[in-house]
Amino acid sequence: xxxxxxxxxxxxxxxxxxxxxxxxxxxxxxxxxxxxxxxxxxxxxxxxxxxxxxxxxxxxxxxxxxxxxxxxxxxxxxxxxxxxxxxxxxxxxxxxxxxxxxxxxxxxxxxxxxxxxxxxxxxxxxxxxxxxxxxxxxxxxxxxxxxxxxxxxxxxxxxxxxxxxxxxxxxxxxxxxxxxxxxxxxxxxxxxxxxxxxxxxxxxxxxxxxxxxxxxxxxxxxxxxxxxxxxxxxxxxxxxxxxxxxxxxxxxxxxxxxxxxxxxxxxxxxxxxxxxxxxxxxxxxxxxxxxxxxxxxxxxxxxxxxxxxxxxxxxxxxxxxxxxxxxxxxxxxxxxxxxxxxxxxxxxxxxxxxxxxxxxxxxxxxxxxxxxxxxxxxxxxxxxxxxxxxxxxxxxxxxxxxxxxxxxxxxxxxxxxxxxxxxxxxxxxxxxxxxxxxxxxxxxxxxxxxxxxxxxxxxxxxxxxxxxxxxxxxxxxxxxxxxxxxxxxxxxxxxxxxxxxxxxxxxxxxxxxxxxxxxxx
Amino acid sequence: xxxxxxxxxxxxxxxxxxxxxxxxxxxxxxxxxxxxxxxxxxxxxxxxxxxxxxxxxxxxxxxxxxxxxxxxxxxxxxxxxxxxxxxxxxxxxxxxxxxxxxxxxxxxxxxxxxxxxxxxxxxxxxxxxxxxxxxxxxxxxxxxxxxxxxxxxxxxxxxxxxxxxxxxxxxxxxxxxxxxxxxxxxxxxxxxxxxxxx
Numbered sequence: 068x069x070x071x072x073x074x075x076x077x078x079x080x081x082x083x084x085x086x087x088x089x090x091x092x093x094x095x096x097x098x099x100x101x102x103x104x105x106x107x108x109x110x111x112x113x114x115x116x117x118x119x120x121x122x123x124x125x126x127x128x129x130x131x132x133x134x135x136x137x138x139x140x141x142x143x144x145x146x147x148x149x150x151x152x153x154x155x156x157x158x159x160x161x162x163x164x165x166x167x168x169x170x171x172x173x174x175x176x177x178x179x180x181x182x183x184x185x186x187x188x189x190x191x192x193x194x195x196x197x198x199x200x201x202x203x204x205x206x207x208x209x210x211x212x213x214x215x216x217x218x219x220x221x222x223x224x225x226x227x228x229x230x231x232x233x234x235x236x237x238x239x240x241x242x243x244x245x246x247x248x249x250x251x252x253x254x255x256x257x258x259x260x261x262x263x264x265x266x267x268x269x270x271x272x273x274x275x276x277x278x279x280x281x282x283x284x285x286x287x288x289x290x291x292x293x294x295x296x297x298x299x300x301x302x303x304x305x306x307x308x309x310x311x312x313x314x315x316x317x318x319x320x321x322x323x324x325x326x327x328x329x330x331x332x333x334x335x336x337x338x339x340x341x342x343x344x345x346x347x348x349x350x351x352x353x354x355x356x357x358x359x360x361x362x363x364x365x366x367x368x369x370x371x372x373x374x375x376x377x378x379x380x381x382x383x384x385x386x387x388x389x390x391x392x393x394x395x396x397x398x399x400x401x402x403x404x405x406x407x408x409x410x411x412x413x414x415x416x417x418x419x420x421x422x423x424x425x426x427x428x429x430x431x432x433x434x435x436x437x438x439x440x441x442x443x444x445x446x447x448x449x450x451x452x453x454x455x456x457x458x459x460x461x462x463x464x465x466x467x468x469x470x471x472x473x474x475x476x477x478x479x480x481x482x483x484x485x486x487x488x489x490x491x492x493x494x495x496x497x498x499x500x501x502x503x504x505x506x507x508x509x510x511x512x513x514x515x516x517x518x519x520x521x522x523x524x525x526x527x528x529x530x531x532x533x534x535x536x537x538x539x540x541x542x543x544x545x546x547x548x549x550x551x552x553x554x555x556x557x558x559x560x561x562x563x564x565x566x567x568x569x570x571x572x573x574x575x576x577x578x579x580x581x582x583x584x585x586x587x588x
Numbered sequence: 589x590x591x592x593x594x595x596x597x598x599x600x601x602x603x604x605x606x607x608x609x610x611x612x613x614x615x616x617x618x619x620x621x622x623x624x625x626x627x628x629x630x631x632x633x634x635x636x637x638x639x640x641x642x643x644x645x646x647x648x649x650x651x652x653x654x655x656x657x658x659x660x661x662x663x664x665x666x667x668x669x670x671x672x673x674x675x676x677x678x679x680x681x682x683x684x685x686x687x688x689x690x691x692x693x694x695x696x697x698x699x700x701x702x703x704x705x706x707x708x709x710x711x712x713x714x715x716x717x718x719x720x721x722x723x724x725x726x727x728x729x730x731x732x733x734x735x736x737x738x739x740x741x742x743x744x745x746x747x748x749x750x751x752x753x754x755x756x757x758x759x760x761x762x763x764x765x766x767x768x769x770x771x772x773x774x775x776x777x778x779x780x781x782x783x784x785x786x
Contacts, residue, residue: 135752138739148667156724252758263758313667374749404749408738409731414646414711418734425747455669494715494727516723 071264074275075129082127083287083307083320090307090320092285094120097303097324099290099339102168103573104557105330106269106277107209111581113280120322121277122305123286124335125165126312128270133260137405140259143312144172146334153446154459157515158359161523162332164312165260166286167270169332170570173523174257174378174401175246175266177215178567179206179575187439188542192562193532196543197579205578209571213267214249224255224376227399229365229429231381233480234397239385244398246377247570255375258401287312288320291454292343293327299552300327326552326584330577333525333559337448338456340529340539347539347548352448354530356438356564357460357522361470362400362410364490365429365481373402373430379568386433386476387566393435393443393469396566397477400430410519412494421496429481433473435466438527438563448528462520467513470520475505493518524569529559538562544587545580556580618684619700622655630665630673631658635680639729641700642683645707646733651742660736679725683714 074080083090095118098109109121128143142148144165151160163169180202188194209215220243223231234241251265264271278284287308293300305320329336337352345351378401387394402425410430411421437443446460478489482502489499493511511518532538535548540555547553556577558569565572621640628636636658643654643661665673684699695702699710714726737743744751 135755136739136741141739142664142667147669148664150664150668150672155720156728157720252755254753254755256752262752262755265758311666370748375753404738404743404747405735408734414730414734415648415708418646419649422738422747425749451669451671453670455671457669457671514723515720516727519727 071129071271071275074278075127077278079278079281079283080127081283081285083285083318084310084316086307086316086318086320089318090285092120092320093323094118094283095324096120096326096328097122097322098328098330099303100124100168100330100332100335100557101166101274101284101286102163102269102330102332102557103170103570104332104577105328106167106170106273107574107577108328108330108556108581108584109277109282110273110280111578112585113277113282115585116281117585119277119282120324121274121282121284122288122290122303122320122322123166123284124289124308124312124331125163125168125286126310127166127284127286128171128260130260130262130264133256133262135254135256135259135262137259137403141405144260151334154457155515157462158357158460158520158522160334160357160458160525161521162334162525165270166284167268167274170268171260171270172258173268173568173570175248176379176382176398176568177210177213177245177247177571178565180565180572181567184563184565188562192530193534193537194542194562195533196531196541202575202579205582206571206575209574209578213247213272213574215245215247215267215571217245218243218377218380222253222377223380224253224373225369225371226373226402226429226431227377227379227381229367229371229484229486230383230397230399230431230480233482233484234383234385236483237479239383239480241381241383241385244380244382246380248377251377253376255378255401256403257378258403258406285320290331290339293339293345293553295343295345295550298550300324300550303327326554328554328556329529330555330557332557333528334448334456334458336555336557336559337528338450338454341448341450342454345547345550347535350530350537350539352528354438354444354562355446355448355458355460355528356526356561357446358434358524358526358564359437359460359462359466360432360434360521360523361474361477361518362430362432362492362521363474363477363481364411364492365431365478365484365486366424366488366490367427367429367486370426371429372426373399373428383480384566386473387436389469391440392472393437393440393465394566395433395435395469395473397473397480398432398434398568400432402428402430410492412490412492412496421490429484429486431477431481432521433470433477434524435469435473436564436566437466439566440465445527462515470518471508471511471513474508474511478502478505478508491518524558524564526558526561526564526569529555530562531560532562544583545576554580554584616698616701618698621700624659625655626659628662630676631662631680632677634684635677636662637700638680638684639733641707642680642711642729643733643736645704645711646730647737648704649737649746652737657733657736660739661732664732664736676728679728683710683725683729
């Protein structure tokens with residue numbers, strides 16, 4: 068038996084779906100969520116000798132489940148089976164749901180939080196508890212543990228190569244990316260769970276580290292609410308889910324702990340607080356940022372095969388800073404049949420014709436940087452009557468302007484790298500055959516549900532800061548402003564978006580804060 | 589209707605209020621195209637019929653089985669919140685209903701009773717509607733049908749997708765070098781007990 072399989076089968080792992088009766092558990096620290104934030108907290112605390120119980124709503128899947136087929140993997144690995152959207156159905160929300168969280172399905176792009184963003188948090192959002200210099204040693208440890216390294220140009224697949232070459236031909240900034248992989252064979256299927264454990268996701272690194280150091284893991288367990296009394300959280304009350312992960316088994320779990328850490332991500336952590344009646348005067352769930360993204364399909368003479376090779380290995384931040392206008396960055400999107408068929412416009416014969424060029428398509432995205440402008444307030448997480456979260460994200464005019472501008476730049480880059488035609492994802496579609504026509508995009512309808520918009524980066528909703536009037540947790544240790552044993556450690560604490568893919572920002576911050584928690588114990 | 593009011597009522601619930609739809613032309617029964625071949629999880633019988641009709645227009649290819657697609661969609665919908673499950677049933681009824689169809693699209697028959705070219709017109713009208721709810725509904729239904737169809741490997745040849753690569757022999761397992769003592773002890777204990785971990 069391999070080590071990962073042995074950990075998976077050990078008595079430290081409790082499958083909530085198999086519990087024959089209600090569970091009554093206790094621990095020094097209960098960490099809710101096993102993704103980028105929770106796994107680092109659990110491992111760091113466990114290694115410092117803390118008795119940790121890690122609780123995860125999703126399933127505990129392994130390479131045996133990662134067969135690179137969307138129909139098998141998407142239902143298992145994504146929130147709501149990848150059917151999560153914003154309230155008006157305008158934005159598709161791509162978010163993981165499994166032991167290891169979104170790190171199991173992300174595309175491996177790794178950036179430290181830009182130093183000027185951390186500085187801006189201090190200046191404008193009262194984040195005084197740490198500075199960029201405090202994060203650096205933790206980024207270094209994270210990068211070592213997760214094999215984060217910059218890839219070379221030769222390893223780019225054709226999809227990324229087209230983006231890179233197109234940007235360079237236009238004189239735009241472009242660079243290769245840093246990825247958290249070791250011994251990667253470039254299957255291209257990072258988005259459906261790495262089939263060979265080359266991706267250093269939390270599933271194969273920090274979750275096993277936590278278990279190795281003595282932590283326990285309870286999965287298929289959804290935390291419904293936290294019970295507060297006397298200025299502290301006393302218990303977490305949870306529902307156990309069946310093997311498919313959505314129906315309840317009828318069994319419940321009650322978890323007592325001296326300390327609770329919420330790490331459910333920017334949609335689910337606010338939802339737990341709201342279900343618990345802990346809305347911090349209306350701040351919880353507000354200022355939710357998504358890096359809303361649009362796509363562009365460039366069709367080339369040759370096969371691009373955007374399904375093979377590292378999904379993301381190049382990016383351009385040429386348009387990240389646009390002053391008073393909303394900036395964006397350009398990255399590639401892998402192309403799998405199900406995902407691409409739903410993004411491509413039209414239906415019937417028209418859609419079928421578009422799918423015929425599937426293997427010759429390059430797909431690139433413009434990812435807008437929300438949360439830095441006063442006229443881009445972000446979204447709001449609320450509760451549905453059932454208690455499930457509902458994200459309302461109004462797409463404000465400043466974002467539409469950025470989308471329209473970005474759609475032209477994406478087309479220019481694709482034509483500059485040899486595309487024969489370029490199609491935005493509007494429905495009905497508009498197909499361009501020359502770069503000089505990009506201003507025709509001005510006439511497209513820039514309205515919700517006329518063009519697909521995606522988010523793979525959910526941030527905010529439980530902002531950190533030192534002013535309780537504008538933040539939910541304090542910035543020195545991410546402890547709740549009023550509840551002294553409750554912490555929030557995940558992407559929800561960011562006061563703005565990041566302008567870069569978020570996973571390493573969450574890792575570094577979680578490691579710093581967990582180290583402080585362990586020292587102050 | 590203001591966006592806020594609309595959202596308060598629920599996107600699709602608001603649509604039902606807005607469009608009415610339980611009287612008059614709304615009583616014209618749906619055409620039963622094909623019965624479900626197994627138990628339904630989320631959709632009711634009428635919604636299932638409408639979805640079969642939509643699937644046959646969204647994916648009209650000879651190798652597509654609209655009933656199989658509708659079943660796959662029904663099974664995928666178990667993963668969305670209960671409110672969204674109610675919404676999708678309502679959405680399909682509104683889509684079918686001739687009364688809002690008459691008001692907004694100038695048709696007099698339920699969707700399931702229209703000839704295929706007229707059905708395509710209805711889909712286009714929803715796509716191009718001024719109401720974000722109708723556009724969102726069009727895309728939700730379109731994407732559910734397309735996802736169910738292209739999730740099936742029989743479509744791969746037509747789109748020249750060779751399928752996933754062979755990864756045999758590449759499985760990589762470190763996490764940290766060596767197997768910790770507690771795991772070795774536990775594995776030995778399990779072997780002795782002849783059973784799985786408690």
